[in-house]
Amino acid sequence: MSRIAYFGPRGTFTEQAARRLAPDGALTPAETILAALAAVREGAADAACVPVENSVEGPVTATLDGLAEGPPLVAVAEELLPVHFSVLVRSDLADTAEIRTVASHPHALAQVRQWLAARLPNARHVAASSTAAAAVAVQRGEYDAAVTAPVAAEHYPLRELATEVADVPDARTRFVLLRPPGELPAPTGADRTSLVAAAANRTGALAELLTELAGRGINLTRLDARPTKGNFGEYRFFIDIEGHVAEPRIGDALAALRRRCDVRFLGSHPRADGVPATIQPGAENEAFERATNWVAAVRAGTLA
Ligand SMILES: O=C(O)C(=O)Cc1ccccc1
Structure with missing residues (x-):
């Protein structure tokens, strides 16, 4: 069985893409895009799944820089996922007026800016390493809301304040499966x-x-x-x-x-x-x- 490192933690869009690109793979989350690439370069994983570009925000620069430097890796497959978001809060949140901070991956925040301005105008936006990392931080009480992939609600015991959130309705992200050079x-x-x-x-x-x-x-x-x-x-x-x-x-x-x-x-x-x-x-x-x-x-x- 192929060992696949993906940009995690559990519940990221990248995990969704990895499941589709390697349905029989053994998936392991990596904390950063560079850590997912390093797992392949060091032989701890056979392939890495990472995001590469988004139709609204453009390139995922950590992926581009990570591929230009270090031992070579090549993309052998890609997946295009429609990207709409869920907004997750702790289940004990009484009133949205209590939401002072909203965390997510910068690409996610950029794609829901209008929604946040209309619905949570007083919340400060905080960059997290991934959408799922933001969910973990909300669970720990570090932030009040997280903008996440829909699957994050299955992984973390949080309440869905909103689903299907997207300023641009048909936004997409392209993900690639990377391996060391070979066939x-x-x-x-x-x-x-x-x-x-x-x-x-x-x-x-x-x-x-x-x-x-x-x-x-x-x-x-x-x-x-x-x-x-x-x-x-x-x-x-x-x-x-x-x-x-x-x-x-x-x-x-x-x-x-x-x-x-x-x-x-x-x-x-x-x-x-x-x-x-x-x-x-x-x-x-x-x-x-x-x-x-x-x-x-x-x-x-x-x-x-
Ligand atoms: O943080 C995630 O869930 C990712 O996989 C990266 C990402 C962030 C925002 C849109 C698409 C992918």
């Missing part, structure tokens, strides 16, 4: 490839990388910049593209990027939404294969 999932035609590129800090460097992709008719699904933390103003770029590294057009593009700068491969796997890759006319895998075969024939002298 890649087979291409399906609806795949995502993730990279981190250390573009040089000079005029046009990022544009050159993007031009390599655009010129091969490859569509981007995400572009995030994160500071390298070394020199102020120096960034690394997280690039997600449609397609799988096993495809000739994607392999050709990755080789072109690698010629230009350091590239870390973060995985090729099926997209959770099943959306097939958009491929420009003339940029099909067959076109790349035909061109490669033509060069081979020219070299071999079998073609004029």
Whole structure:
């Protein structure tokens, strides 16, 4: 049975995602995203499940930074979860006017800001390490309310003050299952490839990388910049593209990027939404294969 470390404690959205990504796995909560990644790097777990991006708040920076640094890990699968929240309080809370503090993961607080302003206008917002960690803190009496995943109510003896809370009704979070480099999932035609590129800090460097992709008719699904933390103003770029590294057009593009700068491969796997890759006319895998075969024939002298 696969040992899966997930961003916990019990009752996080990430636990829900991990259950779907590894239904037969033995799930163990890790206190932070970095601890989940470390469990795999140290061999204590076979895979880690962590959030990577949200449709409202954007990138989960702890995941991005954790993947850019340290021993390499690659995403082998992803899950897209609709995100709506429950607001949990202690069962002895008499009146919502008593709620002075509301805790949650910063991504969760950002997605219920309007609801909190309307319903709990006097509550101070406190960042917790995860939505479930906020529930634990409410249980301990540290805070008055927690914004959590719906499943948290099953794990912690708290009262649901509200459910289905979301400022943006169809918000989603994407989670990935990460393993040490090894065999890649087979291409399906609806795949995502993730990279981190250390573009040089000079005029046009990022544009050159993007031009390599655009010129091969490859569509981007995400572009995030994160500071390298070394020199102020120096960034690394997280690039997600449609397609799988096993495809000739994607392999050709990755080789072109690698010629230009350091590239870390973060995985090729099926997209959770099943959306097939958009491929420009003339940029099909067959076109790349035909061109490669033509060069081979020219070299071999079998073609004029
Ligand atoms: O804290 C959690 O429950 C997580 O899994 C991270 C998260 C937080 C907010 C929205 C989606 C995921």
